[in-house]
Amino acid sequence: MISAPELVRTLARWLSYVAMAVAPLFLRAALAVPFFRSGLTRWDGFLQLSDSTIYLFEEEFKLHIFGAEYGFPMPDAVAYLVAAAELTLPVLLVLGLATRFAALAMLVMTGVIQLVVPDGWANFHLPWAAMAISIIALGAGPISLDRLMALRFSSEGHGR
Numbered sequence: 130m131i132s133a134p135e136l137v138r139t140l141a142r143w144l145s146y147v148a149m150a151v152a153p154l155f156l157r158a159a160l161a162v163p164f165f166r167s168g169l170t171r172w173d174g175f176l177q178l179s180d181s182t183i184y185l186f187e188e189e190f191k192l193h194i195f196g197a198e199y200g201f202p203m204p205d206a207v208a209y210l211v212a213a214a215e216l217t218l219p220v221l222l223v224l225g226l227a228t229r230f231a232a233l234a235m236l237v238m239t240g241v242i243q244l245v246v247p248d249g250w251a252n253f254h255l256p257w258a259a260m261a262i263s264i265i266a267l268g269a270g271p272i273s274l275d276r277l278m279a280l281r282f283s284s285e286g287h288g289r
Contacts, residue, residue: 149270149271150270150271150272151270151272152267152270153225153264153267153268153269153270153271153272153273154225154270154272154273156260156263156264156267157222157223157225157228157232157264157269157270157273158222158223159260160219160222160232160235160257160260160261160264161218161219161220161222161223162219163253163257164215164218164219164235164238165215165216165219165220167215168212168213168214168215168216168219169216170182171208171211171212171215172212172216178208178209178212182208182212183204183205183208185208186201186204186205186207186208186211187200187204187205187208190204190245191245192241192244192245193244193245193247194244211238214234214238215238218231218234218235218238219235222235222264224273224274225269225270225272225273225274225275225276226269226273226274226275227275228264228268228269228273228275229264229265229268229269232260232261232262232264232265233261233265235257235261236257236258236261236262236265239254239257239258239261240258242254
């Protein structure tokens with residue numbers, strides 16, 4: 130018969146194993162959702178930015194740096210880049226493909242968003258940055274295309 134302390138240790142090990150398997154997936158999804166939802170609002174059709182997106186980047190969005198406000202350089206190009214990134218990077222994250230690079234790009238985007246909306250750090254930007262840094266540190270985890278590719282390429286190397 131198994132003792133109570135051994136049962137607790139066994140359950141704790143099992144819980145840790147399961148959490149380590151699913152935590153990266155949940156982190157990736159949690160970071161992906163707000164960016165993807167924002168990206169969906171930026172388009173009016175295939176490769177056609179919405180008028181409101183163009184207006185925001187040309188007129189409303191300003192970088193707050195050292196107490197001054199600066200408009201985005203080439204706002205239309207930045208709008209396209211951001212709109213494409215807000216759809217592409219979350220998909221890469223959810224799939225677990227190029228995960229660390231996608232998380233790094235989203236961390237940079239979060240930093241820029243912080244400069245545009247300085248008051249959003251506590252409710253949005255800090256949690257997004259924490260998730261992005263965690264994903265960069267932990268990697269994609271076992272439930273990811275990155276892991277499948279690593280397994281595939283490592284098995285090919287052993288066959289030579």
